[in-house]
Amino acid sequence: MISRHWRALARPGEAPHYIRHLTDETFPKLSGIAGFIKASILKRELERGTEFLIVTEWQSLDAIKTFAGADPEVAVVPAVVQAMMIEYDPRVRHYEVAKVHGG
Numbered sequence: 708m709i710s711r712h713w714r715a716l717a718r719p720g721e722a723p724h725y726i727r728h729l730t731d732e733t734f735p736k737l738s739g740i741a742g743f744i745k746a747s748i749l750k751r752e753l754e755r756g757t758e759f760l761i762v763t764e765w766q767s768l769d770a771i772k773t774f775a776g777a778d779p780e781v782a783v784v785p786a787v788v789q790a791m792m793i794e795y796d797p798r799v800r801h802y803e804v805a806k807v808h809g810g
Contacts, residue, residue, distance in 0.1 A: 711763045711765060715795035716759075717791050719757075725788065742773070743763070
């Protein structure tokens with residue numbers, strides 16, 4: 708299993724819009740991709756805005772390529788999301804899930 712991590716800092720007041728975009732647009736698309744497992748939205752308030760860490764889990768790197776393209780480390784950031792952000796990672800980080808505990 709592969710865990711995909713992407714970080715961004717949303718402009719003040721944009722956090723609810725970004726969460727809505729994820730739940731209404733992005734996550735339904737991901738759910739239609741074979742090999743997608745789940746997604747989480749992590750957030751924390753900072754002085755400049757709301758920081759997000761989006762974590763998705765996938766069965767394989769090939770499944771991620773279906774979403775991200777040939778270079779799976781390229782962040783998929785639509786223009787509407789770019790406009791909500793102060794800054795965002797242009798590339799993501801992938802981690803092999805070594806062990807899962809609990810549940």
